[in-house]
Amino acid sequence: MKILVTGAAGFIGFFVSKSLLANGHEVIGLDNINDYYDVNLKYARLEELGIIRSEAEQFNNVVPSEGQSAFSFVRLALEDRENLPELFKNQSFDAVCNLAAQAGVRYSLENPEAYVDSNVVGFLNILECCRNYNIKHLVYASSSSVYGLNEKIPFETTDAVDHPVSLYAATKKSNELMAHAYAHLYGFKTTGLRFFTVYGPWGRPDMAMFLFTDAIINDKPIKVFNNGNLERDFTYIDDITEGVVRILETPLADETSKKQLFKIYNIGNSKSVKLMDFITAIEESLVTVAKKEMLPMQPGDVEKTWANVDDLIADYEYRPNTPIKLGVQRFIDWYKVYYNK
Template identity: 75%
Template sequence: MKILVTGAAGFIGFHVSCKLTDLGHEVIGLDNINDYYDVNLKYARLGVLGIDKEDASKEGMLTTSTKKTKFSFVKMDLSDRDKLSELFKQEKFDVVCNLAAQAGVRYSLENPEAYVDSNIVGFLNILEGCRHNKVKHLVYASSSSVYGLNKKIPFETTDAVDHPVSLYAASKKSNELMAHTYSHLYGFATTGLRFFTVYGPWGRPDMAMFLFTKAILNGDSIKVFNHGKLERDFTYIDDITEGVVRIIEADVSERKNKNQLYKLYNIGNNSSVKLLDFIEEIEKSLGIKAKRNNLPMQPGDVEKTWANVDDLIKDYDYRPNTPIREGVKKFIDWYKQFYHPEKAIS
């Protein structure tokens, strides 16, 4: 298939692009490479995919990989309606996997406009591209943050999600509503995936795994919010990628007959891990005890997340199987290889 992966220089988008090309699909990756976090990490991911930094920096230029013949990259912003529309017309995608978004719960308190531009306007432009170019299936990233103040554990997609506590969460809930409307009106399949705390090699520097590891290695204290009384459904990147790719490759032709064009799933580890246990695994893997700065709950955060993934298991035989100890070690091995912290210490 020919597949558009947006957010291809991002954490999940990079891994999904690698997996799809390894399976023989033709992938066009799209990313605006914004500076929400270190762009050098984004360029390094693209380098693994065979895209030179200089080429990746050129706006709107479709560049073919030097390492993976079935991967091409274009630097483009989803909010640029005209350029995105032209890309859809030229390439005639079979499937679109929209993983691009302005990420981060806490940053949405500082820069709300970025979330509207990327997550609302950008997503509308993706839907319009699918509508006008006969895309069979749109797979898109939602988020566990849509559950907001939901107290029932584990979270299920049938739960009411009417009380988001961040603009990021509200933007993701909006995506789900918009996708439902387009599936209903225009007859193409949409599948939303509510991601739960993804971690692993090439991860985002603003997430706990990255922040904790960097601080501990530097001898700095780590910020432990709500005095550590938090739990998260930490999910290793390979388990996430496997689930996303299974959905992308699935035949959706029967969904219209079953009146199931719109689908929504949780995608997580199917268990909840205490934050303090997560920190302990990082300490064990590094062989260093963390200095902890206990802080109150942050605005926009929730105390506990836990995904019920029964529907994903039933429909796609999705089986997350990476233990937290193994996943943490793989991340730290990558971090040391990529950043060489021992050189900084010496």
């Protein structure tokens, strides 16, 4: 297939692009390469996909990769209502995987406009392009953050998600509602994926895995929120990628029911890990005890996440399963090489 992957210079988009290419698909990656975190890491990911930085820095030009890779890249923002439809018109995609978004729960408290621009306006533009250019399947990133203040554990996709505690979570819930409306009105399939605390090599510098490792290696204290009384369903990047690619590659059924055109899945490790145990795994890998700064709960945070993935198992015969110690070690191995530590 010819697949558009948005957010291709991002953490998950990079790995999904690599996996799709390995499976023989043609991929066009899109990213606006904003400066929410170090752009050098984004360009380094693109270089792994064969894109020269000087070419990737240009706007609106579809740049082919060096060598034999079937990957091309375009620097473009989802909210660009003029150039995004032109891309769809010129490329004739078979499917779209929308992983681009303004990420980060805490940053949404500081810069809410960025979230509305990218996650709401940008997502609307993706939906409009899908309906206008005959896209059969849109797979898009949602988030475990939509569960908000829900207390029933583990989280199931049939749970009501009406109590978000951050604007980021609210924009992701809005994406699901918008996708439902478009699937119902225009008859193309939309699949939303609620990712649970993704970590691994090439990960984002604002995430706990990166922050803790970087601080410990550089002999700085780590910030432990809610005095360590947090639990997360940490999910390794390869497990996330496998789930996304399986859903993209599975042929669409001849679906007569409009209910089947709209699907939501959790992709998580089906296990809630205590934050202090996660920190211990990092300490053991680095053979260093972290200096810990115990802090209160942060606005926008939730105490516990835990994914029920029964729907994913039933429909795709897939369950993420990478053990936390293995995933942590793989990240640290990558970090030491990338930063020459």
